[in-house]
Amino acid sequence: MTTTQKITLNPISRLEGHGKVTIHLDAAGEVQEARFHITQFRGYERFCYGRPFEEMPIITQRICGICPVSHQLASAKACDAILGVEIPPAAKALRVLEHMGQYIQSHALHFFYLASPDLLLGWDADPAERNVVGVIGKYPELAMKGIRMRKLGQEIIRALGGKKIHPAFAVAGGVTNSLSETDRASLLAGFPDAYTTCHAGIELIRGWLQDHWEEVKRFANFSSHYAGLVDSNGCPDMYDGKLRITRHDHQIIEEFDPADYLTFIAEHVEPWSYLKFPFFKPEGYPEGCYRVGPLARLNIADAMSTPQADEELQHFRKLSENGLNGCTLLYHYARLIEALNCLERAEQLLSDDRICSRDVRYTGQPVNEEGVGVVEAPRGTLIHHYQVDDYGAIRKVNLIVATGHNNIAMNRSVQLVAQEYIHNGQVQEGLLNRVEGAIRCYDPCLSCSTHAFGQMLLSIQIYGADGELLAEIRRE
Amino acid sequence: MTKPKIATVWFEACSGCHMSFLDLDETLVDILSKVQLTVSPITDFKDYDFPEVDVGIVEGGIGNTEHKEIAEKLRKHCRILVAWGDCAVFGGINTLRNGIPKEEVLRYGFIETESTINGVMPIHKELPALLDKVLPLHEVVPVDVYLPGCPPSPEVIAYGLTEILEGRIPVLPADMIHFD
Numbered sequence: 001m002t003t004t005q006k007i008t009l010n011p012i013s014r015l016e017g018h019g020k021v022t023i024h025l026d027a028a029g030e031v032q033e034a035r036f037h038i039t040q041f042r043g044y045e046r047f048c049y050g051r052p053f054e055e056m057p058i059i060t061q062r063i064c065g066i067c068p069v070s071h072q073l074a075s076a077k078a079c080d081a082i083l084g085v086e087i088p089p090a091a092k093a094l095r096v097l098e099h100m101g102q103y104i105q106s107h108a109l110h111f112f113y114l115a116s117p118d119l120l121l122g123w124d125a126d127p128a129e130r131n132v133v134g135v136i137g138k139y140p141e142l143a144m145k146g147i148r149m150r151k152l153g154q155e156i157i158r159a160l161g162g163k164k165i166h167p168a169f170a171v172a173g174g175v176t177n178s179l180s181e182t183d184r185a186s187l188l189a190g191f192p193d194a195y196t197t198c199h200a201g202i203e204l205i206r207g208w209l210q211d212h213w214e215e216v217k218r219f220a221n222f223s224s225h226y227a228g229l230v231d232s233n234g235c236p237d238m239y240d241g242k243l244r245i246t247r248h249d250h251q252i253i254e255e256f257d258p259a260d261y262l263t264f265i266a267e268h269v270e271p272w273s274y275l276k277f278p279f280f281k282p283e284g285y286p287e288g289c290y291r292v293g294p295l296a297r298l299n300i301a302d303a304m305s306t307p308q309a310d311e312e313l314q315h316f317r318k319l320s321e322n323g324l325n326g327c328t329l330l331y332h333y334a335r336l337i338e339a340l341n342c343l344e345r346a347e348q349l350l351s352d353d354r355i356c357s358r359d360v361r362y363t364g365q366p367v368n369e370e371g372v373g374v375v376e377a378p379r380g381t382l383i384h385h386y387q388v389d390d391y392g393a394i395r396k397v398n399l400i401v402a403t404g405h406n407n408i409a410m411n412r413s414v415q416l417v418a419q420e421y422i423h424n425g426q427v428q429e430g431l432l433n434r435v436e437g438a439i440r441c442y443d444p445c446l447s448c449s450t451h452a453f454g455q456m457l458l459s460i461q462i463y464g465a466d467g468e469l470l471a472e473i474r475r476e
Numbered sequence: 477m478t479k480p481k482i483a484t485v486w487f488e489a490c491s492g493c494h495m496s497f498l499d500l501d502e503t504l505v506d507i508l509s510k511v512q513l514t515v516s517p518i519t520d521f522k523d524y525d526f527p528e529v530d531v532g533i534v535e536g537g538i539g540n541t542e543h544k545e546i547a548e549k550l551r552k553h554c555r556i557l558v559a560w561g562d563c564a565v566f567g568g569i570n571t572l573r574n575g576i577p578k579e580e581v582l583r584y585g586f587i588e589t590e591s592t593i594n595g596v597m598p599i600h601k602e603l604p605a606l607l608d609k610v611l612p613l614h615e616v617v618p619v620d621v622y623l624p625g626c627p628p629s630p631e632v633i634a635y636g637l638t639e640i641l642e643g644r645i646p647v648l649p650a651d652m653i654h655f656d
């Protein structure tokens with residue numbers, strides 16, 4: 001093997017977190033293993049010990065500034081379970097509305113700010129241009145639409161919780177305040193524009209998929225199980241429901257009350273990553289690989305809960321002969337279908353007069369020593385599990401976050417891309433962008449996943465059979 | 477006139493401060509047109525040998541060896557260094573781990589949590605080691621500007637940046653100072 005020189009390709013990123021990739025070759029110079037290392041860790045599970053359980057929604061939302069609401073909700077649900085209460089119906093509607101706001105902002109952020117530079121400007125475009133600033137320059141109208149769509153989501157959160165990031169809203173037993181009629185009216189006014197934007201995004205991604213169909217079929221395509229919450233009609237439910245796990249062929253393998261997650265989900269640890277590897281327990285590690293997030297939720301769905309999104313699901317399904325639903329690039333399309341679903345859900349909730357009810361909180365003393373709260377965060381299933389003592393002080397915390405569930409799958413996707421781009425120890429041009437693209441499909445929120453966050457610091461190191469460093473690929 | 481260059485990074489943080497920057501919405505487009513964004517989580521420049529920049533912006537506390545190295549490098553390459561948000565200014569929520577030995581924090585997360593099976597300590601040459609305590613930025617390098625808040629509101633961010641771009645060190649008016 002001769003590739004001992006340092007290969008420097010082009011940049012990387014627009015990812016939410018800290019990570020790097022190493023690729024290990026065998027003696028023939030073929031890819032043996034690829035590892036996606038998450039290099040950040042914060043320690044929430046340990047440092048929450050001893051805190052009063054009511055503080056958890058406020059503390060744990062600081063795990064992530066992109067999906068703080070999901071953490072707040074999973075946490076508040078775990079606290080409800082400790083209080084042993086059903087929260088008032090209006091409180092539940094308001095929590096769901098808050099979550100829809102976050103989905104709208106998070107999915108708009110991912111598509112318009114982070115993914116669209118690849119789609120609109122091309123993977124091999126000049127890295128100096130290939131970012132949201134470049135998109136604003138070249139497609140100002142679309143960029144402004146994306147900005148306004150994200151803004152609508154953030155405004156929903158602000159109307160409820162007083163601020164857009166780390167709001168104080170969902171608490172043990174309900175929510176802190178009701179929604180005013182004025183805010184309700186001004187939020188509703190923002191929907192027509194957001195629908196147009198969402199449909200424009202869908203058009204764009206559909207066209208892109210068509211133009212790149214060969215690559216889409218090939219790119220990091222593999223079968224895995226899928227997991228997500230569903231309601232009683234089998235529609236993806238972002239706030240509540242049963243946890244459904246299906247096989248690649250849509251066959252349901254398990255559907256259970258998420259409070260029983262420990263029976264079905266376990267986590268493996270590799271010494272080379274701060275991110276654990278959850279797996280489907282009955283099948284072991286790594287065979288029990290499942291994926292979560294938009295693609296998974298669409299794959300497990302019997303239908304979508306709203307008309308426009310359901311129509312779009314039918315289009316999505318037509319792409320899926322030959323198991324094409326395993327195509328990692330379809331995550332982008334799935335994400336926008338969900339954004340549409342969330343716009344419709346939010347509009348429905350806001351159109352119902354009961355959303356302004358003042359009966360929004362139950363107060364009481366803890367009756368249970370344990371509580372599990374599970375929601376679907378934008379990036380996938382999010383589990384908070386607490387135990388408290390007689391005084392309500394936290395004794396145990398277990399968190400399994402969305403990006404964690406995808407860890408085995410992200411590693412596998414990276415490996416597939418590496419296998420395509422490296423042969424005989426020779427690296428083809430474009431590897432770095434493709435590896436990053438594969439990871440970006442999962443929209444990994446590495447701050448969540450290691451209960452940590454940091455900039456994506458992705459370089460790729462290639463090691464030979466004897467463990468010697470053959471090449472390092474970084475951006476100039 | 478060349479546009480002032482800006483680099484932004486995040487360390488032990490939640491990304492909320494960067495999200496708050498994006499919450500400038502339409503004004504964001506304005507601000508971005510007046511500066512040149514180099515290294516940043518939202519761009520494709522990822523070279524931590526930083527170009528020379530006018531303003532370096534840091535979200536997050538310093539929690540591991542890599543954060544420390546990058547912070548030191550950024551300090552060398554920027555004229556004005558900004559601590560953005562409570563985590564960079566004070567260490568923030570992450571400092572809740574400071575009273576606990578780091579080995580214990582790791583052992584709990586990777587071995588003792590209920591869903592973990594056959595856990596091991598994540599110690600590897602590819603993983604930066606945790607520092608004993610999470611530190612605010614100014615304990616590692618000198619800081620020129622502090623913009624607190626968790627996150628700082630978009631208004632605080634805009635005010636701070638505009639003042640800096642106009643050649644002044646921002647002093648937040650009282651009604652803009654908030655710590656949540």
Ligand code: SF4
Pocket residue numbers: 062065165488489490491492493535536560561562563564568569625626627628
């Ligand atoms: S200051 Fe708050 S918003 Fe900013 S990184 Fe820290 S926890 Fe997140």
